[in-house]
Amino acid sequence: MTDSLPAICFIWQIAMIALFAIFVRYDPEADAHWTEYMHQNNITSNIENDFYYRYPSFQDVHVMIFMGFGLLFTFLKRYSFGGVGFNFLISAFGLQWALLMQGWFHSLDSTDWTIKIGMKSLINADFCVAGCLIAFGACLGKVSPIQLMVMTLCGVSLFAVEEYVILNLIHAKDTGGSMVIHTFGGYYGLTISWILYRPNLHQSKRLRGSSYHSDVFAMIGTLFLWVHWPSFNSAIGNHGDGQHRAVINTYLSLAASVLTTFAVSSLSAKRGKLSMVHIQNATLAGGVAMGTAAEIMVSPYSALVVGVCSGIISTFGFVVLTPFMEKHMKIQDTCGIHNLHAMPGVLGGAVGAVTAAFASTSVYGQEGLMHAIMHGFVDRTMGMQAAHQARSLKQGYLFSLGCILRLPCWGDPEDENCFDDEVYWEVTATKVFQLLAAKLCNVEPLNQCTRSLLTWNCDFTHLETACRVYIFVFLSACLFAVCDYTDYSIMLF
Numbered sequence: 265m266t267d268s269l270p271a272i273c274f275i276w277q278i279a280m281i282a283l284f285a286i287f288v289r290y291d292p293e294a295d296a297h298w299t300e301y302m303h304q305n306n307i308t309s310n311i312e313n314d315f316y317y318r319y320p321s322f323q324d325v326h327v328m329i330f331m332g333f334g335l336l337f338t339f340l341k342r343y344s345f346g347g348v349g350f351n352f353l354i355s356a357f358g359l360q361w362a363l364l365m366q367g368w369f370h371s372l373d374s375t376d377w378t379i380k381i382g383m384k385s386l387i388n389a390d391f392c393v394a395g396c397l398i399a400f401g402a403c404l405g406k407v408s409p410i411q412l413m414v415m416t417l418c419g420v421s422l423f424a425v426e427e428y429v430i431l432n433l434i435h436a437k438d439t440g441g442s443m444v445i446h447t448f449g450g451y452y453g454l455t456i457s458w459i460l461y462r463p464n465l466h467q468s469k470r471l472r473g474s475s476y477h478s479d480v481f482a483m484i485g486t487l488f489l490w491v492h493w494p495s496f497n498s499a500i501g502n503h504g505d506g507q508h509r510a511v512i513n514t515y516l517s518l519a520a521s522v523l524t525t526f527a528v529s530s531l532s533a534k535r536g537k538l539s540m541v542h543i544q545n546a547t548l549a550g551g552v553a554m555g556t557a558a559e560i561m562v563s564p565y566s567a568l569v570v571g572v573c574s575g576i577i578s579t580f581g582f583v584v585l586t587p588f589m590e591k592h593m594k595i596q597d598t599c600g601i602h603n604l605h606a607m608p609g610v611l612g613g614a615v616g617a618v619t620a621a622f623a624s625t626s627v628y629g630q631e632g633l634m635h636a637i638m639h640g641f642v643d644r645t646m647g648m649q650a651a652h653q654a655r656s657l658k659q660g661y662l663f664s665l666g667c668i669l670r671l672p673c674w675g676d677p678e679d680e681n682c683f684d685d686e687v688y689w690e691v692t693a694t695k696v697f698q699l700l701a702a703k704l705c706n707v708e709p710l711n712q713c714t715r716s717l718l719t720w721n722c723d724f725t726h727l728e729t730a731c732r733v734y735i736f737v738f739l740s741a742c743l744f745a746v747c748d749y750t751d752y753s754i755m756l757f
Contacts, residue, residue: 269409273357276413280360287364291382317503318383324495325390327488329355333397335485337599339544341475343405345685350409354400354416355393361417362392365424370432387499391445395423398449401599402457405472405683406465408676419452437620439510440497440555442612450606454595460676461594467680472598479540486544493518493551497558510558513567514551520571521550521578528579539582545604546578552608556616570615574608581607598683 292301293314301307310316330352337347366388367379379385396419400412407415427444430436438444465472474482498510529542550571562570581603589595589602677687685691 272410272413276357276417280357280364283364284360287367287377287379289378289380291380291385294382314383318387318499321495321499322383322387322390324492325387325499328492328496329390329393329397332485332489332492333394335488336482336544337401337404338485339474339478339482339541340405340471340598340683341473341478342471343683343685344478344481345689345691347404349689350412351397351400353409354396354412357413358393358396358416358420359386359389361420362389362424365420366392366427369424369428384500391441391500392420392423392427394441395445395449395452396420398446398601398605399453399456401601401605402450402453402595402597403460404598406457406460406462406596406598406677409688411676415456419449422452423448437559437616438556438613439501439506440514440551440558440612442552442555442557442609442616446552446555446605446609447613448609450601450609453601454597454606457597458593458595461596462679462682464679465596465682468682468684471683474540479544482544483540486547489548490518490522490551493548497551497555501559506559509561512564513558513560513562514554516564516567517550517554517571517574518548519550520568521553521575522547524572524575525549525579528576532579532583541600542579542582545600546575546582549574549578549604549608552605553612553615555609556612557619560616560619562615562619570611574611577607577611578603 289295291314292298295301298310298313302310333355334348334351337351338344340347363381363385364379367381367385370388371379371381371385373380396416399415399419403412403415423444426448430438430444436443494511494514497514498507501507501510525542525546526538529538529546530536532542533539553570553574554567557570582600586597586600586603589597595602677684681687
């Protein structure tokens with residue numbers, strides 16, 4: 265694997281450069297001929313450039329992709345490097361491939377056969393990557409970097425097709441991507457996890473849990489996602505009232521899902537204590553469920569109801585469905601994407617269908633109805649649009665369940681080494697820490713004791729030895745804060 269990864273990265277990056285050279289050009293609003301474009305289209309100010317409308321939302325979505333998802337994936341106590349690092353890798357590759365795939369399907373200029381990219385293209389590419397990151401969550405800690413690259417390559421391709429069918433052929437409304445992004449990404453990831461089922465995954469059970477500090481980092485990722493989710497759901501919405509309404513609806517739905525998650529999490533525990541797994545994930549379900557209907561006039565109280573329902577469904581999934589799926593359906597969902605993305609995504613699609621069915625001119629006005637719901641199709645009735653919304657939800661299932669049936673297993677970790685950074689990463693501080701701990705404790709062999717030490721589960725025979733180790737931990741923490749790890753280890757040994 266270590267020999268293949270550099271080749272894969274270099275070859276695929278060179279391929280991206282070649283394809284971009286052939287197909288990709290700047291959008292007219294990013295081109296140097298913008299001044300001429302302004303005169304031709306009666307644009308009087310640079311402020312009308314799409315950059316000024318879209319960039320704040322793009323910035324928020326970009327933070328969600330690289331920081332929100334990345335930090336959320338650090339909850340495993342020994343897989344933080346893999347969670348945030350591989351998130352970085354597949355996002356950087358995926359957005360390049362997404363610009364090409366979405367460009368070929370959505371914005372290929374028939375006059376010169378090139379793809380014009382602007383701010384909206386970048387946002388849509390990030391959305392596409394989000395679907396792949398959701399799928400990554402189901403396989404976190406169980407696959408190699410090369411498998412993730414292949415998974416991203418296939419996932420982006422499937423996403424572009426599925427998005428084209430739902431948005432361009434069926435003409436469904438899905439501003440925040442409940443169906444296109446979350447339902448697709450959820451079931452795509454679950455399908456891959458089912459294909460790559462590991463019957464002996466219990467051998468790495470000791471590494472699958474979280475630690476106090478890893479949960480804190482993951483919670484920071486949750487907060488990044490929670491704060492920026494209104495931008496995610498409104499980023500490609502219609503300027504004006506559509507985007508404004510999308511922010512309000514998402515804001516309210518997210519807030520309701522938080523209170524509901526805390527309540528259900530406490531009720532599901534014997535002593536009424538809260539679970540960080542629930543708080544890190546189910547509190548975001550309101551944003552997922554509000555995606556399809558984000559721009560629609562659902563009314564503020566309905567947005568709160570959607571948030572309550574999504575919080576209940578998501579938390580229930582973590583408590584009941586995740587262990588059931590692993591035991592009876594052979595689906596090992598590391599991050600619980602079925603509960604955070606797939607089920608709330610289905611709920612969001614259903615909300616979109618229902619609200620489209622009950623839309624009326626008395627609520628929207630004739631022009632607003634055509635703009636917000638009907639995509640300009642004057643011959644459609646409300647019932648027809650609702651049917652299209654429901655059909656698009658079904659279409660998302662068909663594409664996600666028809667994903668790649670055989671994923672090449674190049675360098676995937678052994679069952680006993682899953683969820684461990686040391687398989688693919690140089691963990692320098694951990695190695696030095698292990699050597700120092702073993703030298704002080706005078707314990708042989710080193711591996712068993714030091715691994716237990718690092719998870720704070722040492723079984724010491726004598727109190728004196730335990731005291732020595734904890735004193736050592738305190739002193740070494742101080743030394744690591746001011747010294748270079750390598751130089752310090754050489755000096756000590």
